Amino acid sequence: MSGADWNAAEVEANGTFRLRVGYRDVTAYTSAVEELVENRVAGRIAERDHSLWGSAAESEAAKRLAWVGLAEESRPLVAELTALRDELRARGVDHVVLCGMGGSSLAPEVICASDGVELTVVDSSHPDFVRAAIADRLERTVVVVSSKSGGTVETDSQRRAYETAFRDAGIDPAERIVVVTDPGSPLDDEATGAGYRVFHANPDVGGRYSALTAFGLVPSGLAGADIGGLLDDAAAIAPALASDDVDNPALRLGAVLGVANRAGTDKVVLVSVDTPIVGFADWAEQLLAESTGKNGKGILPVVVESVGSTNFDPNTDDEGLYSIGAGFPFDKVTPSSGWGASIDAGLGAQMLLWEYATAVAGRIIGINPFDQPDVESAKAAARGLLDGAGEQPTPAFTDGSVEVYASPDLLGDATTVAEAVTALLGRIDPDHGYVAAMAYLDRHRDSALAGVREELARRTGRPTTFGWGPRFLHSTGQYHKGGPATGVYLQITDDPDHDLDVPGRDFTFGEFIHAQAVGDASVLSEHGRPVVRLHVTDRAQGLAAIMKAVH
Known part of the structure; x- marks a missing residue:
C-alpha cells in the first residue's frame, strides 16, 4: 500500500x-x-x-x-478477597483452581498470567484434562466455581467432580469451594444451601463484559493478583472513555x-x-x-x-x-x-x-453487541445427543487411526485424511473465506496441535483461527454460526485415555465432550457451513497423520 x-x-x-x-x-x-x-x-x-x-x-x-461503573463499584471486593486469601493460606490452601467457561475464565486467566501468579483454569469437559486437574495438589486446593446463569453444564460437571474428589479425600467441600454467580441463580440457591462461600456478581453485566466484576476478580484475587491495581488502571482511563x-x-x-x-x-x-x-x-x-x-x-x-x-x-x-x-x-x-x-x-x-x-x-x-443468539443452538444439539434424541453420526471412512466425518456431499471421492482436508480447504472463498480449526482435546497435553493454525494459514493464504473445544463455543462459536457464511471448519476429536463419570448425572465427561463436538458440527452443517471432523482412535499416530495431512 x-x-x-x-x-x-x-x-x-x-x-x-x-x-x-x-x-x-x-x-x-x-x-x-x-x-x-x-x-x-x-x-x-x-x-x-x-x-x-x-x-x-x-x-x-x-x-x-x-x-x-465497575472500576469503582467493585472496590469493596479487594479487601474482602485479601482477607479470604490470607485465611486460606493460613490453613495451607494456596492452590487456586477456577471452574468456569467463556467470560468466567478468560478474564481471570489473562489477569493472573499478566501478574505472574498461578491460576489453574479448568475450562474443558475432556475427561483427561479434568482428571489431571483434580489430581494436582488437591490437599492444597480451593476451587472457584463461576457461572453467571448458574446452569452452565461444563461448570456444573466440573464442580460435581471436585466435590466428589474432596469427599473421597476426607475434605469438606464447604471449606474448599467458593462460588461466583448472579443472585438468585440455581447455583446461588444450591451453593448457599451447601454452606459454600458465595460472591454475587452484578446481574446487569454480560459474561464477556464481566472482567471487572466478581467473575474476574474473585479467582484472580485469591490467586494473588493485584486486583486493586487492575481497578486503578480502569478508573484512570474511565473519564477519557466517557467523554x-x-x-x-x-x-x-x-x-x-x-x-x-x-x-x-x-x-x-x-x-x-x-x-x-x-x-x-x-x-x-x-x-x-x-x-x-x-x-x-x-x-x-x-x-x-x-x-x-x-x-x-x-x-x-x-x-x-x-x-x-x-x-x-x-x-x-x-x-x-x-x-x-x-x-x-x-x-x-x-x-x-x-x-x-x-x-x-x-x-x-448495526447489531446488538450484548446478545449471543446462536450460542444456544449448539448447546441444545449437545443436550439432544446426551438425551438420546439426536442421531449419532457414522464415519464416511477410516484411514488408519483416523475416522473421517463430514458435512453431506463434501468429501467427494476422498478416501484418505489428506484428501478429506484438501476437499474441505477447496471450499474456501478465496476473497473472503477463513479456516477455523477446533480441537476437542486436552489443551495442556496436546498443546503442540495449535501449530496447525500456522500451517493452514500458509497453505490456504487465508486468515486461520484455532480454538480449543469446548471453550471456543463460548467465544468464536457465536461468530461461526451467526457471522458471515465464509468459514470452513476442521474439528479434531479423540478417544480419552480414561473416561470419567459426572457424579449425579447419567453421562460421562467423555460422552459430554463428544456430544458437544458432534452437536456443534451438526448445527454448522445446518447453517450451510462445511465441516470435516477427524476423530483419532490412537492419539500419537492419529495426530501425526493429521499434521502430515495439513502440511
Whole structure:
C-alpha cells in the first residue's frame, strides 16, 4: 500500500494510554468519529442509555450496561478477597483452581498470567484434562466455581467432580469451594444451601463484559493478583472513555472497527507487541466475536503470537492489524485492508477501552453487541445427543487411526485424511473465506496441535483461527454460526485415555465432550457451513497423520 492510502492518528493522556489508529478512508473515519461525538454516544454509554443500539436491542441492553461503573463499584471486593486469601493460606490452601467457561475464565486467566501468579483454569469437559486437574495438589486446593446463569453444564460437571474428589479425600467441600454467580441463580440457591462461600456478581453485566466484576476478580484475587491495581488502571482511563470528544480512544478504536467492517473488512488480527500483558488477545477474541458475529455480520478476530515471527504472515493474516502493547507494528507492516490500531495501556484500562470500543462498533455495524443468539443452538444439539434424541453420526471412512466425518456431499471421492482436508480447504472463498480449526482435546497435553493454525494459514493464504473445544463455543462459536457464511471448519476429536463419570448425572465427561463436538458440527452443517471432523482412535499416530495431512 502506498503512503497515500495509509493515514494515521494518535492520542494519549498522562501516561494512562497511547492509541494509534490507521485508516484507509479519511472521510469515512473522521465522519464516523464526529457523528459519534455529535450524538453523545460515549456519554450515553457511561449514562447506561440502552437505546443506542436500536429498539430491537433495548430490552437486552437495559440489563447489560453496568460494566461502565465497575472500576469503582467493585472496590469493596479487594479487601474482602485479601482477607479470604490470607485465611486460606493460613490453613495451607494456596492452590487456586477456577471452574468456569467463556467470560468466567478468560478474564481471570489473562489477569493472573499478566501478574505472574498461578491460576489453574479448568475450562474443558475432556475427561483427561479434568482428571489431571483434580489430581494436582488437591490437599492444597480451593476451587472457584463461576457461572453467571448458574446452569452452565461444563461448570456444573466440573464442580460435581471436585466435590466428589474432596469427599473421597476426607475434605469438606464447604471449606474448599467458593462460588461466583448472579443472585438468585440455581447455583446461588444450591451453593448457599451447601454452606459454600458465595460472591454475587452484578446481574446487569454480560459474561464477556464481566472482567471487572466478581467473575474476574474473585479467582484472580485469591490467586494473588493485584486486583486493586487492575481497578486503578480502569478508573484512570474511565473519564477519557466517557467523554464526548474526538480524542476519546474508545470512539477512535470503535470507529476503526466499525467503519472497516462496513467497508468489507470482517476479520482482524490481534497480536501482542512489547507488552507485559499475557494472553489478552484470547480475552478480546471472545469480546469481539461473540458481541459482533450475528445477523450475517461481524468481526472475526485472528489471534497470532507476534509480528515478525513465523506465526504472522502479512500476506495471509493482516486483513486488519490490531496490536496490544507499546510496539506499533504497522510502522513496519501495513495492513492490506488499510485499517489498523495499536494500543498501549495497563490491563484494566485495555479491558475497559475494548469494552467501550466494541459497544461503539456494534452501533456502527448495526447489531446488538450484548446478545449471543446462536450460542444456544449448539448447546441444545449437545443436550439432544446426551438425551438420546439426536442421531449419532457414522464415519464416511477410516484411514488408519483416523475416522473421517463430514458435512453431506463434501468429501467427494476422498478416501484418505489428506484428501478429506484438501476437499474441505477447496471450499474456501478465496476473497473472503477463513479456516477455523477446533480441537476437542486436552489443551495442556496436546498443546503442540495449535501449530496447525500456522500451517493452514500458509497453505490456504487465508486468515486461520484455532480454538480449543469446548471453550471456543463460548467465544468464536457465536461468530461461526451467526457471522458471515465464509468459514470452513476442521474439528479434531479423540478417544480419552480414561473416561470419567459426572457424579449425579447419567453421562460421562467423555460422552459430554463428544456430544458437544458432534452437536456443534451438526448445527454448522445446518447453517450451510462445511465441516470435516477427524476423530483419532490412537492419539500419537492419529495426530501425526493429521499434521502430515495439513502440511
